[in-house]
Amino acid sequence: MTDILTIKHLRVEGHPPGGAYVPIVKDVSLNVGKGEVLALIGESGSGKSTISLAAMGFARPGCRIAQGEVWLNGRDIMALSPRDRHALRGDEVSYVAQSAAASFNPALRIGRQVIEAPLWHGAGDASTLTADAVNLYRKLDLPNPETVGQKFPHQVSGGQLQRLMAAMAMSCGPDLMILDEPTTALDVTTQIEVLKAFKDIIRDQGTAAIYVTHDLAVVAQVADRILVLKNGEMVEAGPTDQILHDPQRDYTKTLMAAVRPAPHLVNHRDTVAARPPVVSARTLTAGYGTVTVLSDVSIDVPAASVVGVIGESGCGKSTLARVVAGLTPLRKGEIMLDGKAVAPNLADRPREALKDCQIVFQMADTALNPRHRISDILGRPLEFYQGRKGSARADRVGDLLELVDLPRSFASRYPGELSGGQKQRINLARALAADPKVILCDEVTSALDTVVAAGVIDLLKALKDRLGVAYMFISHDLSTVASFADEVVVLYAGRVVEKGPSKAVFSPPFHPYTKLLLSSVPEMQQGWLEGVANTIEAKAASAGSVVIGAKGCPFSNRCALAIAGTCETVVPPVRELSGGLQIACHLAADHLPLS
Amino acid sequence: MSDTSDIVAPRKPTFAGLRLTRTAIFAGSVLLFWLVLALFGPWIAPHGEAEIISGQTFAPIGEGGLLGTDKLGRDVLSRLIYGVRTTLLLALVTTVISFAIGVTLGFAAAILKGWFDIVVSRIVEAFMAFPSTLLALVVIGAFGTSITVLVLTVGLVLSTSVFRVSRALGYDIGVMDFVEAARARGEGTWWILTREILPNSTAPLIAEFGLRFTFSILFLSGLSFLGLGVQEPAADWGLMVQENVGGLFLGSSAALIPAACIASLTVSMNLLVDWFQQRQQGETVLEKIDQ
Numbered sequence: 001m002t003d004i005l006t007i008k009h010l011r012v013e014g015h016p017p018g019g020a021y022v023p024i025v026k027d028v029s030l031n032v033g034k035g036e037v038l039a040l041i042g043e044s045g046s047g048k049s050t051i052s053l054a055a056m057g058f059a060r061p062g063c064r065i066a067q068g069e070v071w072l073n074g075r076d077i078m079a080l081s082p083r084d085r086h087a088l089r090g091d092e093v094s095y096v097a098q099s100a101a102a103s104f105n106p107a108l109r110i111g112r113q114v115i116e117a118p119l120w121h122g123a124g125d126a127s128t129l130t131a132d133a134v135n136l137y138r139k140l141d142l143p144n145p146e147t148v149g150q151k152f153p154h155q156v157s158g159g160q161l162q163r164l165m166a167a168m169a170m171s172c173g174p175d176l177m178i179l180d181e182p183t184t185a186l187d188v189t190t191q192i193e194v195l196k197a198f199k200d201i202i203r204d205q206g207t208a209a210i211y212v213t214h215d216l217a218v219v220a221q222v223a224d225r226i227l228v229l230k231n232g233e234m235v236e237a238g239p240t241d242q243i244l245h246d247p248q249r250d251y252t253k254t255l256m257a258a259v260r261p262a263p264h265l266v267n268h269r270d271t272v273a274a275r276p277p278v279v280s281a282r283t284l285t286a287g288y289g290t291v292t293v294l295s296d297v298s299i300d301v302p303a304a305s306v307v308g309v310i311g312e313s314g315c316g317k318s319t320l321a322r323v324v325a326g327l328t329p330l331r332k333g334e335i336m337l338d339g340k341a342v343a344p345n346l347a348d349r350p351r352e353a354l355k356d357c358q359i360v361f362q363m364a365d366t367a368l369n370p371r372h373r374i375s376d377i378l379g380r381p382l383e384f385y386q387g388r389k390g391s392a393r394a395d396r397v398g399d400l401l402e403l404v405d406l407p408r409s410f411a412s413r414y415p416g417e418l419s420g421g422q423k424q425r426i427n428l429a430r431a432l433a434a435d436p437k438v439i440l441c442d443e444v445t446s447a448l449d450t451v452v453a454a455g456v457i458d459l460l461k462a463l464k465d466r467l468g469v470a471y472m473f474i475s476h477d478l479s480t481v482a483s484f485a486d487e488v489v490v491l492y493a494g495r496v497v498e499k500g501p502s503k504a505v506f507s508p509p510f511h512p513y514t515k516l517l518l519s520s521v522p523e524m525q526q527g528w529l530e531g532v533a534n535t536i537e538a539k540a541a542s543a544g545s546v547v548i549g550a551k552g553c554p555f556s557n558r559c560a561l562a563i564a565g566t567c568e569t570v571v572p573p574v575r576e577l578s579g580g581l582q583i584a585c586h587l588a589a590d591h592l593p594l595s
Numbered sequence: 596m597s598d599t600s601d602i603v604a605p606r607k608p609t610f611a612g613l614r615l616t617r618t619a620i621f622a623g624s625v626l627l628f629w630l631v632l633a634l635f636g637p638w639i640a641p642h643g644e645a646e647i648i649s650g651q652t653f654a655p656i657g658e659g660g661l662l663g664t665d666k667l668g669r670d671v672l673s674r675l676i677y678g679v680r681t682t683l684l685l686a687l688v689t690t691v692i693s694f695a696i697g698v699t700l701g702f703a704a705a706i707l708k709g710w711f712d713i714v715v716s717r718i719v720e721a722f723m724a725f726p727s728t729l730l731a732l733v734v735i736g737a738f739g740t741s742i743t744v745l746v747l748t749v750g751l752v753l754s755t756s757v758f759r760v761s762r763a764l765g766y767d768i769g770v771m772d773f774v775e776a777a778r779a780r781g782e783g784t785w786w787i788l789t790r791e792i793l794p795n796s797t798a799p800l801i802a803e804f805g806l807r808f809t810f811s812i813l814f815l816s817g818l819s820f821l822g823l824g825v826q827e828p829a830a831d832w833g834l835m836v837q838e839n840v841g842g843l844f845l846g847s848s849a850a851l852i853p854a855a856c857i858a859s860l861t862v863s864m865n866l867l868v869d870w871f872q873q874r875q876q877g878e879t880v881l882e883k884i885d886q
Contacts, residue, residue: 325779346779354781367772371794381780430776 003071004175004208005055005093006031010068012050012059012232024063025050025232032176035206039223039240041213041255043449044420047232048212052178055210056093057085073175090117094169098181100161104153111149114168121172129171136167139204140197157545159190163197170201177202180212187312187476188520193542195221196533214449216259217522220244221529228252244524258450259524275302276339278437278470279324279357284333286323292331292549293319294494301438304468308485308502310478310517314546316494317474318362321440324472325359338437355385358431362443364423368415374401374426375411381433400429404459421452425459432463438470445480457484478521482506490514493546493554500581509592511583513555516541536560537593553586561587622866625859633680640673645828653839653847665839665849675853678830682860685746685825686811692750693807697757698800702788704758705765716762719755727752728817735823745824749814753807760803764796771795798871805868809861816857832857 010028013021025047032038040048050063057077059065070077073092077085089095094117097103104113114136115129123129130149137145140163153161162182169177179198183191199222202209211222219226219240226243228235228251236249247253279301287293294316301307309317322328324335326346335342342353361367368377378397382388388396398408404425415423424444431439441460445453457480463469475481481488481502488505490498490513498511505514516537522528532538537560544557553559556567563586572584585592615623632639641660642648649659649668656663660670700719704712722730731748738744768774774791782791816833818824825831827838832853839849 327775327779346781349781351781354779359776359779361772361776363772367776369773369791369795372790384780384782434780 003031003033004073005210006069006071007051007055008069008071010051010054010070011066012047012054012063013066014060014063021064021066023066023232025054028068028229028232028234030227030237032208032210034175034208035203036225037202037209037211037223039211039213039219039226040229041216041219041226042229042235043214043451045231046229048229049180050232051229052095052180052210052212055176055178056089056095058089087121090174091121091172092174093176093178094172094174096162096165096169096177096179096182099185100165101153101158103165104161106153108152109149110151110153110156110164114149114164114171117168118172123172133167133171136170136201137164139201140164140167141193141200142167157190159186159194159542162186162190162194166194166198166201170205170207173205175208177207177209178212179209181214182211183218184213184215188478188522189312189516189538189541191218191522192520192529192533192538195529198222199529215522216244216255216450217524220524220526221522228255240526244526254451258454275305277301277336278303278338279472280336280339281324282334282336284320284323284335285331286319286328286333287331288328292494294323295549297333297491297494297496299472299489299496299499301470301472302487303437304464304470305486306464306471306473306484308481308488309472309474309491310476310481310488311491312476312517312546314493314548315491317476317491318442319494320491321359321442321472321474325357325440326354327359351385355434356437357440358434358436358438359440360424360427360431360442360444362446364420364427364447365415367427368423370415372414373411374413374415374418377415377426378411378429378433381430385434396433400433403432403463404429419452420448421455424448424456428456428459428463432467432469436469438472440472440474442474443476444473446475446477453480460484478517490517493548493550495554496582496584497555498581498583500577501579504577504579504581508594509577509583509589510594511585512537512559512561512587512593515593516558553584561591561593563587616870618866619870622863622870625863626867629679629683629856629860632676633683636676636680640670640676642670642673644674644677644830645669646673653842653845653849655846656848662852663847663849665835666842671835671849671852674830674835675832675856678832678835678853679856681825681829681831682812682815682833682857685742685815685831686808689746689749689753689811689815690804690808692746693753693757693811694800694804696751696754698761700754701758701761701763702765702792704762705769706784706788706792712762715758719758722752723755727814731814731818732821732823735818740823740826742825745815745818749811749818752814753811757803757807760799761796764799765792768792768795802868802872805864805871809864809868812857812861812864 007028007030010025011023012025014024015021028051030038040051042048053059054065054070057070065078072088077088104110111130111133114133115126118124118129119126133149134145137148142148142160142163148156156164182198183194186194195218211219213219223240225238226240227237228243230251235251236243236247243252244256247256277300281297281299284297285292285295297320299307299320309320311317319328323330326344326349330344335344337353337356342349346354375394375397378400379393382393382396397411401408401410406422406425415426418426445456448456460471461484464471473481473485485502488499488502489496490505490511492513498505498514506518510518519532519535519537540560541558547554547557550556552569553567553572556562559567566586570586572586574582574584575589576582577589583592647668648670649664651659651664652666652668654664660672662671662675665671665674700715704715730752734748735744769792774787777787777791815824819831819833820837822837825834827834835853836850839847842849
């Protein structure tokens with residue numbers, strides 16, 4: 001096999017302003033052959049994106065390629081002039097970024113942006129290039145390939161935009177395509193269509209590809225070979241099969257161990273005996289401006305247990321947490337905390353009610369005031385709720401740090417001196433400082449690396465057992481919820497479509513949407529993608545997009561089992577099934593999907 | 596599994612990481628030089644502020660005084676040294692007034708939102724739509740040329756842009772999660788403003804202070820030049836330019852020297868602000884490299 005790209009002994013250095021250069025990537029060598037997909041995996045900070053950029057002869061501002069050779073199609077591109085290197089980009093090598101939404105110019109039509117690069121390279125005139133682009137759209141399975149180029153970026157869905165980004169990257173027929181976490185920002189159901197499109201087009205065009213990701217299950221679907229990176233150094237390289245099933249190095253083994261089993265493979269605990277609810281919300285309806293984000297949502301969180309809230313982005317999960325915390329105004333409905341009705345607006349709630357219900361946000365960085373020391377961040381709720389001052393306060397701050405497995409000495413630090421996982425632990429400790437009955441966890445592990453996230457989940461479990469605190473655990477990651485929650489609520493377009501004990505929710509019968517979600521979670525086996533992408537459910541789901549404020553069942557436009565004439569006009573009834581399961585669907589109980 | 600062993604380079608959110616560049620040292624030295632002159636002026640100046648030392652008006656450099664004499668035969672050097680006092684002090688007071696008004700109203704508008712924000716913002720926009728020099732001319736014309744009126748008017752005019760900056764900062768920081776967390780805890784508006792938002796606004800506000808200070812010097816000098824600012828016999832750089840502009844035709848540099856001094860002060864201040872802002876942005880570049 002001829003190599004399209006060869007990188008030899010690459011060393012990339014970066015420098016903090018005014019500081020000396022420090023290495024980010026150390027002595028990395030790799031090669032990618034024609035039609036081959038090489039996956040770069042590792043945690044954030046492992047240098048995987050830096051390497052992929054270096055493959056184009058590019059280093060971010062503040063960084064430089066200090067050493068090594070980058071051979072593309074038999075030419076050392078580091079030896080080329082900047083102008084020649086520029087000419088190469090788009091033509092021979094192209095790049096797909098993580099966020100398609102941020103990569104498209106919102107003011108220009110999509111078609112014009114897709115043909116921009118070939119036009120610049122002089123590959124033809126606008127009309128022939130547009131015809132080529134339409135062919136690409138068709139290959140990428142985009143709906144309405146003839147007209148999609150006429151649209152503006154905001155008029156298509158996130159998954160479609162990511163595929164259009166691939167079309168843009170393919171428009172010059174590059175020999176090498178670099179995909180930097182192209183599906184990380186997408187929901188699981190959307191991820192499937194995008195992965196499928198990428199895989200097909202790479203195979204059809206015989207393009208070599210570098211696929212950067214931290215998601216091993218995704219790697220299993222697309223990669224031929226894997227390169228594992230840590231702190232800018234190569235840990236292990238080999239064929240996908242070997243790395244996934246027979247990792248040699250300890251670090252790779254740790255990575256594999258942090259991957260959670262698919263939701264239906266988890267052994268669920270039996271339902272715990274009924275406990276009084278600490279949060280009991282009835283028929284919550286809320287929204288922003290004229291948009292209704294939550295409609296008629298009822299949820300109970302029993303004491304000392306975990307209620308998982310799952311659903312795709314835009315389904316109202318975060319709004320639910322904000323409404324319960326009193327941050328977002330309520331239009332209708334009632335919230336009870338610990339058996340007592342509380343005002344919907346937090347300004348009207350007594351301090352006792354505020355103390356009982358704490359919230360932890362997704363972005364650990366922005367949830368901590370960068371100008372406050374950890375001792376102040378944790379000390380303030382102690383002072384505010386319990387009136388602790390001086391040494392009593394300082395002692396308790398130390399205890400809280402120990403509670404979340406951090407050294408007491410962290411009290412004098414600033415948030416900027418902590419890693420992402422450590423910051424999230426501080427956020428958790430701040431919530432615990434109030435001595436709450438329930439903590440609303442809004443995607444608390446979503447922004448963390450797999451291994452770090454697993455550590456935070458283990459901590460949450462330990463704290464629940466030790467302190468008897470309950471969690472409302474909001475996440476789009478089904479595997480995490482399945483391994484952790486006692487009860488699960490499935491939200492779709494602001495409505496509850498299914499709820500009940502985890503065991504019942506994650507086993508048949510399913511709501512059609514729950515089934516789609518479950519079957520969309522990538523599994524760590526090669527060939528899984530082809531099997532799932534061709535099912536009727538997946539095809540029906542990719543045809544439509546989420547509609548907020550639908551008249552009947554919100555899922556009817558994406559449901560393979562929808563009953564024409566009923567589902568899109570009538571709000572579905574809630575069916576009470578055995579084991580405490582509730583499913584909102586027009587299908588009779590014995591017609592609900594089973595597997 | 597725990598991630599507590601992670602080694603993270605200490606990165607304090609303070610100004611400790613500010614490294615001096617050659618430009619910053621140069622600009623800082625110029626400012627320091629003027630500051631020392633302002634503080635010890637009366638002891639340094641060879642003659643009195645309004646003392647006539649020579650019968651020769653518009654004496655060239657080296658004759659009469661070190662930097663020549665002005666239109667009344669006063670020592671240009673001494674007036675320059677006394678003038679820096681007036682210029683710096685007035686600029687400082689007006690900038691402080693503009694910040695007191697602008698920051699208070701700006702953050703109040705960002706936090707209270709609603710009708711308060713709408714009303715104050717519209718009033719400020721109305722002020723901004725009016726040419727600032729014209730506005731000052733009208734006000735000073737109506738209330739007379741006293742230092743108090745001058746300082747209050749210029750402070751008010753400058754406060755409009757301070758308001759815009761503070762309001763934007765308040766809005767930006769007000770939606771951050773740590774502010775939400777404080778709100779969810781039940782903290783009052785005062786705590787959120789002084790403990791959560793203000794500490795995170797210091798860097799942009801310092802930069803804004805520098806810019807407003809510069810603008811204030813130029814504005815006050817402009818007003819003095821028009822005869823609406825500081826009145827004779829007090830010394831002020833803008834006034835000195837106006838007094839001696841007639842000397843230009845006689846080949847005197849008495850008007851050019853104070854003009855050059857104004858330039859040195861404002862350019863240095865601007866360079867310092869630029870350096871400070873670049874350093875602040877440098878921090879965010881570092882964060883990107885981290886990932």
